[in-house]
Amino acid sequence: xxxxxxxxxxxYARKEVLCGAxxxxxxxxxxxxxxxxxTGKSTLLRVLAGAARAERGEFLWDGEDLLKxxxxxxxxxxxxxxxxxxxxxxSARDNLRLWYEPEVLERSLAEGMLRELGVNEFLxxxxxxxxxxxxxxxSIGCAIxxxxxxxxxxxxxxxxxxxxxxxxxxxLDGFQxxxxxxxxxxxxxxxxALCDAWQMLRGGVLEPYAYTGDRExxxxxxxxx
Amino acid sequence: xxxxxxxxxxxxxxxLRLLPGMLAICLxxxxxxxxxxxxxxxxxxxxxxxxxxxxxxxxGELDQGYLREGLQMLQxxxxxxxxxxxxxxxxxxxxxxxxRGELAGYVRVPEDFVERWTLGEHPPLIYLSRGDGxxxxxxxxxxxxxxxxVLETENAVYGxxxxxxxxxxGENPYAMGDxxxxxxxxRILDRERLYGIEMVETPEGISxxxxxxxxxxxxxxxxxxxxxxxxxxxxxxxxxxxxxARGLRGGGQVASEFAAFVVLLLAAGTFVLxxxxxxxxxxxxxxxxxxxxxxxxxxLLLLRxxxxxxxxxxxxxxxxxxxxGAVGGVLLQFLNALLQGYLAGCLLPASFFPEKLQRFGAGxxxxxxxxxxxALLQGGTEPxxxxxxxxLLFLLLAAAIRDRxxxx
Numbered sequence: 001x002x003x004x005x006x007x008x009x010x011x012y013a014r015k016e017v018l019c020g021a022x023x024x025x026x027x028x029x030x031x032x033x034x035x036x037x038x039t040g041k042s043t044l045l046r047v048l049a050g051a052a053r054a055e056r057g058e059f060l061w062d063g064e065d066l067l068k069x070x071x072x073x074x075x076x077x078x079x080x081x082x083x084x085x086x087x088x089x090x091s092a093r094d095n096l097r098l099w100y101e102p103e104v105l106e107r108s109l110a111e112g113m114l115r116e117l118g119v120n121e122f123l124x125x126x127x128x129x130x131x132x133x134x135x136x137x138x139s140i141g142c143a144i145x146x147x148x149x150x151x152x153x154x155x156x157x158x159x160x161x162x163x164x165x166x167x168x169x170x171x172l173d174g175f176q177x178x179x180x181x182x183x184x185x186x187x188x189x190x191x192x193a194l195c196d197a198w199q200m201l202r203g204g205v206l207e208p209y210a211y212t213g214d215r216e217x218x219x220x221x222x223x224x225x
Numbered sequence: 226x227x228x229x230x231x232x233x234x235x236x237x238x239x240x241l242r243l244l245p246g247m248l249a250i251c252l253x254x255x256x257x258x259x260x261x262x263x264x265x266x267x268x269x270x271x272x273x274x275x276x277x278x279x280x281x282x283x284x285g286e287l288d289q290g291y292l293r294e295g296l297q298m299l300q301x302x303x304x305x306x307x308x309x310x311x312x313x314x315x316x317x318x319x320x321x322x323x324x325r326g327e328l329a330g331y332v333r334v335p336e337d338f339v340e341r342w343t344l345g346e347h348p349p350l351i352y353l354s355r356g357d358g359x360x361x362x363x364x365x366x367x368x369x370x371x372x373x374x375v376l377e378t379e380n381a382v383y384g385x386x387x388x389x390x391x392x393x394x395g396e397n398p399y400a401m402g403d404x405x406x407x408x409x410x411x412r413i414l415d416r417e418r419l420y421g422i423e424m425v426e427t428p429e430g431i432s433x434x435x436x437x438x439x440x441x442x443x444x445x446x447x448x449x450x451x452x453x454x455x456x457x458x459x460x461x462x463x464x465x466x467x468x469x470a471r472g473l474r475g476g477g478q479v480a481s482e483f484a485a486f487v488v489l490l491l492a493a494g495t496f497v498l499x500x501x502x503x504x505x506x507x508x509x510x511x512x513x514x515x516x517x518x519x520x521x522x523x524x525l526l527l528l529r530x531x532x533x534x535x536x537x538x539x540x541x542x543x544x545x546x547x548x549x550g551a552v553g554g555v556l557l558q559f560l561n562a563l564l565q566g567y568l569a570g571c572l573l574p575a576s577f578f579p580e581k582l583q584r585f586g587a588g589x590x591x592x593x594x595x596x597x598x599x600a601l602l603q604g605g606t607e608p609x610x611x612x613x614x615x616x617l618l619f620l621l622l623a624a625a626i627r628d629r630x631x632x633x
Contacts, residue, residue, distance in 0.1 A: 046466065046470075049467075049470045050469075050470040051466040051467065051469055051470040051631065051632065052466075052632050053632050070472065074470075074471055074472055079467060079470055081463040081466060081467065082463075083461065083462070083463035084461060084463060084464075085461055085463040085464040085466070085467040086461060086464060087235060087239055087461070087464065088459055088461070089239045089242050089243065089459070090235060090238060090239055090242070094235055094238065097231060097235070098228070098231055098232060098235055099471075142467075143467075
């Protein structure tokens with residue numbers, strides 16, 4: 001199946017952050033969205049997730065506009081923001097209960113994606129006391145409750161240690177292999193290495209980018225206005 | 226719907242987890258406030274009273290029959306801490322000061338007042354005040370007492386003179402009258418036995434104790450919002466965004482969180498009510514309006530007063546939604562409680578303020594709440610449209626702000 005992002009426009013007050021962002025991606029792939037700070041990567045993901053409203057544009061999945069069909073979007077798209085979308089005072093299990101039906105939660109913990117993410121290790125710990133990596137795994141765990149086809153991630157492994165990064169990237173690799181589509185805003189070489197296509201966001205427009213893995217080239221390209 | 230119910234359940238769980246901490250903050254704040262009040266009353270009470278006595282003007286011819294000296298004597302004899310200051314002045318000046326709210330009222334002494342009394346006339350003293358405030362009522366009580374005192378004294382003196390003239394031919398009735406008056410002044414005209422202090426009703430038609438209870442209850446609801454800062458300051462904006470993307474929009478989120486806030490208020494309110502009832506029994510403090518009611522009627526009254534608490538909670542919720550961060554939120558709540566508490570008459574009866582401020586205070590949410598509580602204590606049972614309207618308005622505004630922030 002194919003996802004097409006077509007002509008997305010988004011304004012904050014008078015500043016137009018996205019002015020016609022468009023690209024295509026197929027399921028079973030991972031697209032890295034690059035761009036300097038403040039270029040609108042997070043905004044684009046928020047718009048695609050339905051957490052922000054675009055002035056105009058389409059997010060087509062199998063011919064259906066997910067920006068208009070919110071029921072289908074909720075079933076198809078999962079969104080993991082950069083911050084922590086958790087209730088800090090409650091346990092990991094309580095946080096999961098918000099998104100999972102009880103029987104689905106138990107099944108997923110026993111043999112599903114949550115087990116793969118290793119959420120069982122800290123199930124009864126209060127979210128506020130979890131490490132950065134655990135929080136991120138829990139956030140992803142919460143996001144994938146409806147077994148989505150598209151996973152939107154905003155710098156998923158930022159500020160995590162190597163084992164933490166590795167665990168999440170392995171999970172994303174598995175998600176992709178299972179036929180899922182990953183759209184990921186990132187600067188991180190580890191995360192970008194996971195992707196098989198890259199888009200550079202410049203002046204509110206997306207352009208295909210050939211990422212080589214060379215840090216200096218990436219730095220120079222990010223700084224180019 | 227499932228998301229809403231589960232989110233509400235989780236918010237309640239979160240609120241109950243935070244409750245002990247918040248009760249501790251509440252107790253600490255109450256203890257500090259009580260300590261502060263105690264210190265102020267012990268250390269600064271006398272000085273404060275000297276600084277701000279109730280000013281009453283006296284206008285008219287004050288040189289007649291040593292009236293000015295009499296006033297000065299009265300002023301120097303006044304032993305009360307809540308002192309009166311009687312100030313001789315021209316009527317124009319007194320009227321201007323009264324309009325500005327700097328004078329509680331003024332007494333107009335009629336021309337030849339003293340001489341006319343000696344001739345057996347009773348020219349009235351006129352007391353002018355701004356309204357039917359507590360001060361005016363107090364003066365009326367004092368005036369009534371003074372009138373009965375003078376009339377009874379006159380009756381006694383003339384009766385004694387007649388008795389001497391009829392039954393004691395050798396005695397001079399006028400000399401006897403003088404002796405009687407002196408004895409009266411020395412032995413009977415004793416300030417301590419002359420008057421008793423009674424709580425007069427406030428202008429709103431409820432007792433001062435009831436007014437105090439209503440004011441404190443509203444103040445508690447507003448201050449409780451400060452103790453709830455942990456509940457509101459740790460909310461994750463990212464969670465709100467994700468919830469919104471998953472279909473639980475601002476309205477649903479606000480309703481769930483508000484429900485948790487209300488449960489906390491009810492828990493704390495029950496605790497404070499029980500504590501208050503115990504203390505009232507211990508210190509023999511009674512509210513006449515409540516004393517007359519049965520337990521069931523009191524419970525009904527509480528239920529009818531609940532929308533007022535909900536309305537003020539909704540306002541606090543809206544303020545937390547408007548504020549950025551914990552410090553901003555707490556400061557906003559504090560300012561809200563202080564300003565509304567003061568202007569609406571929760572701390573001092575509103576009649577202490579100039580008329581414009583009274584009108585402004587009555588229009589504030591706390592002012593409307595206070596009016597509603599007063600109406601309930603006076604037996605009113607109809608639901609207040611204004612209170613329900615404000616409750617809805619505050620929640621809708623909070624939901625709109627949440628939506629705007631989440632989906633910006």
